[in-house]
Amino acid sequence: MSRAVPQVVTRSRLAVAVATVAILAGCGALPSAPEPSRACAAGFEAFERDTLYFGRAIPAGGQVSDAQWTAFLDAVVTPAFPKGLTVIDAAGQWRGASGSVMRESSKLVVLLHPRSSRDDTAIAGIIGTYRQRFGQEAVLQERQSVCVRF
Structure with a gap:
Protein backbone atom coordinates (compact mmCIF):
# COMPACT_ATOMS: atom_id res chain seq x y z
CA MET A 1 0.00 0.00 0.00
CA PRO A 31 -1.52 34.15 -35.96
CA SER A 32 0.68 36.28 -38.22
CA ALA A 33 -2.34 38.04 -39.67
CA PRO A 34 -5.96 38.10 -38.59
CA GLU A 35 -8.39 36.21 -40.77
CA PRO A 36 -10.91 38.79 -42.01
CA SER A 37 -13.91 36.58 -41.23
CA ARG A 38 -12.72 35.81 -37.66
CA ALA A 39 -10.59 38.67 -36.41
CA CYS A 40 -11.70 41.74 -38.36
CA ALA A 41 -15.13 43.30 -37.99
CA ALA A 42 -17.36 43.68 -41.03
CA GLY A 43 -15.99 46.28 -43.41
CA PHE A 44 -12.39 45.89 -42.24
CA GLU A 45 -9.49 44.15 -44.00
CA ALA A 46 -6.58 42.23 -42.47
CA PHE A 47 -3.35 44.21 -42.98
CA GLU A 48 0.13 44.42 -41.50
CA ARG A 49 1.41 47.61 -39.92
CA ASP A 50 5.17 47.89 -40.15
CA THR A 51 6.78 50.78 -38.30
CA LEU A 52 10.40 51.44 -39.21
CA TYR A 53 12.56 53.49 -36.84
CA PHE A 54 15.34 55.40 -38.62
CA GLY A 55 17.94 57.06 -36.38
CA ARG A 56 19.40 60.19 -37.96
CA ALA A 57 22.75 60.28 -36.12
CA ILE A 58 25.56 58.98 -38.32
CA PRO A 59 27.99 56.88 -36.25
CA ALA A 60 31.00 58.23 -38.18
CA GLY A 61 29.86 61.77 -37.31
CA GLY A 62 27.14 64.17 -38.30
CA GLN A 63 23.48 63.62 -38.93
CA VAL A 64 21.24 62.63 -41.84
CA SER A 65 20.09 66.04 -43.08
CA ASP A 66 16.53 66.92 -44.02
CA ALA A 67 17.57 66.96 -47.69
CA GLN A 68 19.23 63.52 -47.40
CA TRP A 69 16.17 62.11 -45.62
CA THR A 70 13.79 63.51 -48.26
CA ALA A 71 15.96 62.12 -51.06
CA PHE A 72 15.98 58.68 -49.38
CA LEU A 73 12.22 58.79 -48.84
CA ASP A 74 11.55 59.84 -52.45
CA ALA A 75 14.00 57.42 -54.11
CA VAL A 76 13.71 54.32 -51.90
CA VAL A 77 10.62 54.24 -49.68
CA THR A 78 7.92 55.88 -51.82
CA PRO A 79 8.54 53.72 -54.92
CA ALA A 80 8.27 50.58 -52.74
CA PHE A 81 4.97 51.75 -51.17
CA PRO A 82 3.40 54.16 -53.69
CA LYS A 83 -0.11 53.84 -52.23
CA GLY A 84 0.95 55.78 -49.15
CA LEU A 85 2.83 55.89 -45.89
CA THR A 86 3.19 58.09 -42.82
CA VAL A 87 6.37 59.75 -41.57
CA ILE A 88 6.62 60.86 -37.94
CA ASP A 89 9.39 62.97 -36.38
CA ALA A 90 10.61 61.50 -33.10
CA ALA A 91 13.36 61.71 -30.49
CA GLY A 92 14.72 58.35 -29.44
CA GLN A 93 17.47 56.58 -27.64
CA TRP A 94 18.94 53.10 -27.67
CA ARG A 95 21.97 51.18 -26.47
CA GLY A 96 24.21 50.25 -29.39
CA ALA A 97 26.76 47.48 -29.71
CA SER A 98 29.36 49.69 -28.02
CA GLY A 99 27.25 49.67 -24.85
CA SER A 100 26.72 53.41 -24.73
CA VAL A 101 23.30 55.03 -24.91
CA MET A 102 22.73 56.99 -28.11
CA ARG A 103 20.16 59.79 -28.14
CA GLU A 104 19.15 61.01 -31.56
CA SER A 105 16.42 62.53 -33.62
CA SER A 106 14.60 59.87 -35.61
CA LYS A 107 12.07 59.33 -38.34
CA LEU A 108 9.36 56.71 -38.03
CA VAL A 109 7.81 55.39 -41.21
CA VAL A 110 4.47 53.64 -40.81
CA LEU A 111 3.46 51.28 -43.61
CA LEU A 112 0.01 49.65 -43.83
CA HIS A 113 -0.20 46.85 -46.37
CA PRO A 114 -1.60 43.39 -47.01
CA ARG A 115 0.93 40.73 -45.99
CA SER A 116 3.01 39.62 -48.96
CA SER A 117 6.51 38.37 -49.68
CA ARG A 118 6.91 41.29 -52.12
CA ASP A 119 6.33 43.80 -49.31
CA ASP A 120 8.60 41.86 -46.94
CA THR A 121 11.37 42.02 -49.56
CA ALA A 122 10.73 45.73 -50.16
CA ILE A 123 10.96 46.49 -46.42
CA ALA A 124 14.20 44.52 -46.10
CA GLY A 125 15.57 46.52 -49.05
CA ILE A 126 14.58 49.84 -47.47
CA ILE A 127 16.27 48.90 -44.21
CA GLY A 128 19.41 47.62 -45.96
CA THR A 129 19.73 50.71 -48.14
CA TYR A 130 19.39 53.09 -45.18
CA ARG A 131 21.91 51.16 -43.09
CA GLN A 132 24.44 51.14 -45.91
CA ARG A 133 23.90 54.69 -47.13
CA PHE A 134 24.16 56.26 -43.67
CA GLY A 135 26.44 53.76 -41.89
CA GLN A 136 23.75 52.69 -39.43
CA GLU A 137 24.17 49.80 -37.02
CA ALA A 138 20.45 49.04 -37.11
CA VAL A 139 16.98 50.09 -38.20
CA LEU A 140 14.22 48.85 -35.89
CA GLN A 141 11.23 47.18 -37.55
CA GLU A 142 8.02 46.66 -35.58
CA ARG A 143 5.19 44.58 -37.08
CA GLN A 144 1.61 44.17 -35.94
CA SER A 145 -1.41 42.54 -37.52
CA VAL A 146 -4.22 45.08 -37.76
CA CYS A 147 -7.68 45.53 -39.24
CA VAL A 148 -8.16 48.57 -41.48
CA ARG A 149 -10.96 50.32 -43.29
CA PHE A 150 -10.49 52.96 -45.99
Whole structure:
Protein backbone atom coordinates (compact mmCIF):
# COMPACT_ATOMS: atom_id res chain seq x y z
CA MET A 1 0.00 0.00 0.00
CA SER A 2 2.79 2.35 0.63
CA ARG A 3 3.64 2.14 -3.06
CA ALA A 4 0.12 3.04 -4.23
CA VAL A 5 0.16 6.50 -2.67
CA PRO A 6 3.30 7.69 -4.45
CA GLN A 7 1.93 6.41 -7.78
CA VAL A 8 -1.29 8.37 -7.29
CA VAL A 9 0.68 11.48 -6.35
CA THR A 10 2.99 10.96 -9.33
CA ARG A 11 0.05 10.50 -11.71
CA SER A 12 -1.63 13.62 -10.31
CA ARG A 13 1.54 15.64 -10.78
CA LEU A 14 1.94 14.26 -14.28
CA ALA A 15 -1.65 15.19 -15.14
CA VAL A 16 -1.13 18.73 -13.82
CA ALA A 17 2.15 19.05 -15.75
CA VAL A 18 0.55 17.83 -19.00
CA ALA A 19 -2.40 20.23 -18.56
CA THR A 20 -0.03 23.14 -17.85
CA VAL A 21 2.07 22.41 -20.94
CA ALA A 22 -1.07 22.17 -23.09
CA ILE A 23 -2.37 25.50 -21.79
CA LEU A 24 0.98 27.26 -22.24
CA ALA A 25 1.45 25.81 -25.73
CA GLY A 26 -1.69 27.63 -26.81
CA CYS A 27 -0.24 30.93 -25.58
CA GLY A 28 2.89 30.72 -27.70
CA ALA A 29 1.38 30.59 -31.17
CA LEU A 30 -0.28 33.77 -32.39
CA PRO A 31 -1.52 34.15 -35.96
CA SER A 32 0.68 36.28 -38.22
CA ALA A 33 -2.34 38.04 -39.67
CA PRO A 34 -5.96 38.10 -38.59
CA GLU A 35 -8.39 36.21 -40.77
CA PRO A 36 -10.91 38.79 -42.01
CA SER A 37 -13.91 36.58 -41.23
CA ARG A 38 -12.72 35.81 -37.66
CA ALA A 39 -10.59 38.67 -36.41
CA CYS A 40 -11.70 41.74 -38.36
CA ALA A 41 -15.13 43.30 -37.99
CA ALA A 42 -17.36 43.68 -41.03
CA GLY A 43 -15.99 46.28 -43.41
CA PHE A 44 -12.39 45.89 -42.24
CA GLU A 45 -9.49 44.15 -44.00
CA ALA A 46 -6.58 42.23 -42.47
CA PHE A 47 -3.35 44.21 -42.98
CA GLU A 48 0.13 44.42 -41.50
CA ARG A 49 1.41 47.61 -39.92
CA ASP A 50 5.17 47.89 -40.15
CA THR A 51 6.78 50.78 -38.30
CA LEU A 52 10.40 51.44 -39.21
CA TYR A 53 12.56 53.49 -36.84
CA PHE A 54 15.34 55.40 -38.62
CA GLY A 55 17.94 57.06 -36.38
CA ARG A 56 19.40 60.19 -37.96
CA ALA A 57 22.75 60.28 -36.12
CA ILE A 58 25.56 58.98 -38.32
CA PRO A 59 27.99 56.88 -36.25
CA ALA A 60 31.00 58.23 -38.18
CA GLY A 61 29.86 61.77 -37.31
CA GLY A 62 27.14 64.17 -38.30
CA GLN A 63 23.48 63.62 -38.93
CA VAL A 64 21.24 62.63 -41.84
CA SER A 65 20.09 66.04 -43.08
CA ASP A 66 16.53 66.92 -44.02
CA ALA A 67 17.57 66.96 -47.69
CA GLN A 68 19.23 63.52 -47.40
CA TRP A 69 16.17 62.11 -45.62
CA THR A 70 13.79 63.51 -48.26
CA ALA A 71 15.96 62.12 -51.06
CA PHE A 72 15.98 58.68 -49.38
CA LEU A 73 12.22 58.79 -48.84
CA ASP A 74 11.55 59.84 -52.45
CA ALA A 75 14.00 57.42 -54.11
CA VAL A 76 13.71 54.32 -51.90
CA VAL A 77 10.62 54.24 -49.68
CA THR A 78 7.92 55.88 -51.82
CA PRO A 79 8.54 53.72 -54.92
CA ALA A 80 8.27 50.58 -52.74
CA PHE A 81 4.97 51.75 -51.17
CA PRO A 82 3.40 54.16 -53.69
CA LYS A 83 -0.11 53.84 -52.23
CA GLY A 84 0.95 55.78 -49.15
CA LEU A 85 2.83 55.89 -45.89
CA THR A 86 3.19 58.09 -42.82
CA VAL A 87 6.37 59.75 -41.57
CA ILE A 88 6.62 60.86 -37.94
CA ASP A 89 9.39 62.97 -36.38
CA ALA A 90 10.61 61.50 -33.10
CA ALA A 91 13.36 61.71 -30.49
CA GLY A 92 14.72 58.35 -29.44
CA GLN A 93 17.47 56.58 -27.64
CA TRP A 94 18.94 53.10 -27.67
CA ARG A 95 21.97 51.18 -26.47
CA GLY A 96 24.21 50.25 -29.39
CA ALA A 97 26.76 47.48 -29.71
CA SER A 98 29.36 49.69 -28.02
CA GLY A 99 27.25 49.67 -24.85
CA SER A 100 26.72 53.41 -24.73
CA VAL A 101 23.30 55.03 -24.91
CA MET A 102 22.73 56.99 -28.11
CA ARG A 103 20.16 59.79 -28.14
CA GLU A 104 19.15 61.01 -31.56
CA SER A 105 16.42 62.53 -33.62
CA SER A 106 14.60 59.87 -35.61
CA LYS A 107 12.07 59.33 -38.34
CA LEU A 108 9.36 56.71 -38.03
CA VAL A 109 7.81 55.39 -41.21
CA VAL A 110 4.47 53.64 -40.81
CA LEU A 111 3.46 51.28 -43.61
CA LEU A 112 0.01 49.65 -43.83
CA HIS A 113 -0.20 46.85 -46.37
CA PRO A 114 -1.60 43.39 -47.01
CA ARG A 115 0.93 40.73 -45.99
CA SER A 116 3.01 39.62 -48.96
CA SER A 117 6.51 38.37 -49.68
CA ARG A 118 6.91 41.29 -52.12
CA ASP A 119 6.33 43.80 -49.31
CA ASP A 120 8.60 41.86 -46.94
CA THR A 121 11.37 42.02 -49.56
CA ALA A 122 10.73 45.73 -50.16
CA ILE A 123 10.96 46.49 -46.42
CA ALA A 124 14.20 44.52 -46.10
CA GLY A 125 15.57 46.52 -49.05
CA ILE A 126 14.58 49.84 -47.47
CA ILE A 127 16.27 48.90 -44.21
CA GLY A 128 19.41 47.62 -45.96
CA THR A 129 19.73 50.71 -48.14
CA TYR A 130 19.39 53.09 -45.18
CA ARG A 131 21.91 51.16 -43.09
CA GLN A 132 24.44 51.14 -45.91
CA ARG A 133 23.90 54.69 -47.13
CA PHE A 134 24.16 56.26 -43.67
CA GLY A 135 26.44 53.76 -41.89
CA GLN A 136 23.75 52.69 -39.43
CA GLU A 137 24.17 49.80 -37.02
CA ALA A 138 20.45 49.04 -37.11
CA VAL A 139 16.98 50.09 -38.20
CA LEU A 140 14.22 48.85 -35.89
CA GLN A 141 11.23 47.18 -37.55
CA GLU A 142 8.02 46.66 -35.58
CA ARG A 143 5.19 44.58 -37.08
CA GLN A 144 1.61 44.17 -35.94
CA SER A 145 -1.41 42.54 -37.52
CA VAL A 146 -4.22 45.08 -37.76
CA CYS A 147 -7.68 45.53 -39.24
CA VAL A 148 -8.16 48.57 -41.48
CA ARG A 149 -10.96 50.32 -43.29
CA PHE A 150 -10.49 52.96 -45.99
